[in-house]
Amino acid sequence: MTNETTALSERVIEDVAAALGVGADELTVETNLLDAGLDSVRIMSLVEKWRADGFEHVDFPSLAADPVLGSWIDVLS
Template identity: 60%
Template sequence: MSEETATIVDRDSVIADIAAALGVEPGELTEDTNLLDAGLDSVRLMQLVEKWRSGGAPQADFVTLAADPVLGLWLDVVAP
């Protein structure tokens, strides 16, 4: 089960999760996208962090992600 959990959170799934939260297509997001400017609020960020942490990315941290809400950084933190 630990191998399965480790593969749940990858770069593509993180992008898909964020796109779904924003109501956009994943292809509309670039690594330079500021996710707060794109409309992601703190409640949805908390939901995403919990999803990623339970999916096997314990390094997902609300404070870190909120401090620099650029997609490329989030990918480096959540799905390195």
């Protein structure tokens, strides 16, 4: 993993953890975010945040279709 990829992974994990109200250390790349309590409103909030930060290719259907944290990191990469 490059430093850029690692930084992006850490950021996604931190953003998702904040949305869930848990510590980043409670999540793994295998975490199913719907099972962890993430709902559609919070997914949309994350999409809006990431799009505002320049990740214009991120959309709700892509994230909702595969709600595993590692998949989301791949989408954002």
